[in-house]
Amino acid sequence: MTQTPSTPLSATEKAGPLPRQRRTYSIGELARMFEVTTRTIRFYEQEGLLAPERRGQTRIYDEKDRVRLKLTLRGKRLGFSLAEIREVVMMYDAMPDGNRRQLRRLIEILTDKRRNMERQLEDIRLMQLELDDVERRARDVLEGLGD
Amino acid sequence: MTQTPSTPLSATEKAGPLPRQRRTYSIGELARMFEVTTRTIRFYEQEGLLAPERRGQTRIYDEKDRVRLKLTLRGKRLGFSLAEIREVVMMYDAMPDGNRRQLRRLIEILTDKRRNMERQLEDIRLMQLELDDVERRARDVLEGLGD
DNA sequence: GCCGAGGTTGACGTTAACGTAAAGTGCTTG
DNA sequence: CAAGCACTTTACGTTAACGTCAACCTCGGC
Structure with missing residues (x-):
């Protein structure tokens, strides 16, 4: 019941009239997409920055997760620690x-x-x-x- | 052994009317000035980013050293590693x-x-x-x- | 049925950039 | 001269952010 409308952090998202496809990603896809290793992505999850769903054991990432990863990496490039990024992200949630x-x-x-x-x-x-x-x-x- | 002519390392040494005095700094002065620890400054030297002169054992930093420290810290804030900064600095020299x-x-x-x-x-x-x-x-x- | 490609959980290793503690030197000040 | 700083070297400790195995699962295709 506490279903939050789950709007991902986004100032730059073009909310088109298109029926948003529920695209999902594997961990490998995301890794290639952002040029990081899967280890990194799992580590970010462990640190509370991501929380993908599971199908069985396997992680499945959706658009929200992808955006969050993107923002995390951007924050990193700007010298923020994962702890700082998490603080903002969690408070936002x-x-x-x-x-x-x-x-x-x-x-x-x-x-x-x-x-x-x-x-x-x-x-x-x-x-x-x-x-x-x-x-x-x-x-x-x-x-x-x-x- | 090496008897140094008791120069009390005074900050305000009136040697002449010139504003461009050959000011020097102790490691503690620089540390306070840039809000870093002396450990950090010594570490930077160890990493080849600084090369202050010595009076006996004690390090004495001049204007050039101060500027270099300033640039180093600025580089750090921009996320450069000490190795990267050193590379540029050494090549410049x-x-x-x-x-x-x-x-x-x-x-x-x-x-x-x-x-x-x-x-x-x-x-x-x-x-x-x-x-x-x-x-x-x-x-x-x-x-x-x-x- | 087996194989390779991808995925999973530990668990230990590594690197950069310092922190921290110990033990000593040198100056100056009461 | 003792005390107190500021400085020195040496050396081990720490933290963040992953890397690197090892050992296992699981699924589609031949």
């Missing part, structure tokens, strides 16, 4: 019936992540300048060697 | 007398890093959208609870 304190906590976390992003943006900007500089010098030296 | 092959290799690495940055920029953009979305929903639920 618990949101519908979350109490005020939890929700405020979630917003607090999000604000923090956002600050993190801002800093990274600045870091990237500065790093790009450094790279430009180093590359320019390298090219100068190359030229000096008589290209 | 060896640049003046670097041969063509090395220089091309350096430029290749830089191009790679740059691609990395581009991807991170995109990741950040997407992640910000996600965060916006999650936060908006959280606020909606909060409001629904009768704020």
